[in-house]
Amino acid sequence: MDGMLSQDEINALLAGMDTSAGGDTPADAPADGGGDAAPAEAAVSTPPVGGGAIDESLLTDSEKDAIGEVANISMGSSATTLYSLVNQKVNITTPQVELANWENVINNYERPCVFIQIKYTVGLDGTNILILKEHDVMVITDLMMGGDGTNTDGEIGELQLSAISEAMNQMMGAAATSLSTMINQKVDISPPQATVLDMINDDPSDIAEFLTGTFVKISFKMQVGELVDSTLMQLYPIDFAKTLKDTVIAADESSQEAAPAAAPAPEPAPAPAPQPQMAPQMDPSMMQGQPMPQMGMPQMQMAMPQMMAPQMMNMNIQPAQFQNFSGGTTIMAGGENIGIIKDVPLEVTVELGRTAKPISDILDFAPGTIIELDKVAGEPVDVLVNGKFVAKGEVVVIEESFGVRVTEIVQ
Structure with missing residues (x-):
């Protein structure tokens, strides 16, 4: 049949592969009637999705520094x-920027973990993913x-995923x-989506298409009080x-x-040296029987009116003018x-x-003691x-609670 190999052709092909080890026959020599068959090496050399070598030339060192900043x-x-949100001291250290692929993330991060995908909707067009360890998420949501x-x-449930999504929504x-502020235009994001993944059996293309190739990985060291000392990762498409x-x-x-170039400020003109004020000359005959005047401040008080008088006469003094707010917008109470x-x-x-109750009655409390309250x-x-x-209500039973x-x- 066309396209099928006979037993003799298969034996000849296997013999050719054996002799290739000794250098007599090339391993890729086609067998008769088998030209359509692909070499076995081609299937083995195909790298898995998200794996393979990383081309470091995709991002220069200066670009890494700028992205990290x-x-x-x-x-x-x-x-x-x-x-x-957690009322604990939070410290996030300077980031480390590098290129990575899916295989690199799997081999260098604890599993399972929580993937939080954030999309920019205004100002920027792109996606980034935050990765948190499962333990870190449990600590943050509990706080x-x-x-x-x-x-x-226990395991992360819907309550924890909802709480961490809200935390990441406010953080991002x-x-x-x-x-x-940096790009001088409005930037907004969509509500984050949190998912628990073990990464081993997950297809990266189901999470985000850029995870199937090489991407930018930014690692932060995150500390939350004395409860969390871990690594937070952020992934960007290149x-x-x-x-x-840019x-x-x-x-x-x-x-x-x-911004206009700031004009140099003019040097201030030197102030004229103050002229010494001469104390008024007094007749010695008038000093008899009078207390001696104190030197210093009384002389200054006598000199100040003479110095200020010419300046006050040259000042243009007008009544203050205030804006009339009668027609303006009124802020109503409760509009905060x-x-x-x-x-x-x-x-x-x-x-x-x-x-x-008196202390004596409280000391007599024991299992079975009945305490009468002030309500019927x-x-x-x-x-x-x-x-x-704030309110009054009636007790009800909801399932078992x-x-x-x-x-x-109550007003």
């Missing part, structure tokens, strides 16, 4: 934002939810604001990293050209932007009732926010 400024803003950062048992939003660097440099050069503090957690307490059965419970009484249905808001 931009990333350093951006992450400085992000560290400040993270501090406000965000009011814990002490030690509740890191602050970084976008820094970029806006073209986007270069575009970002945009920042072009904006910096244009701002320097637009409350959205800035909407993410601040507050402690909500439901109080069933209270009572006062069925009376609404009090809802307090950060200790302040207690809850409170608000029935009245």
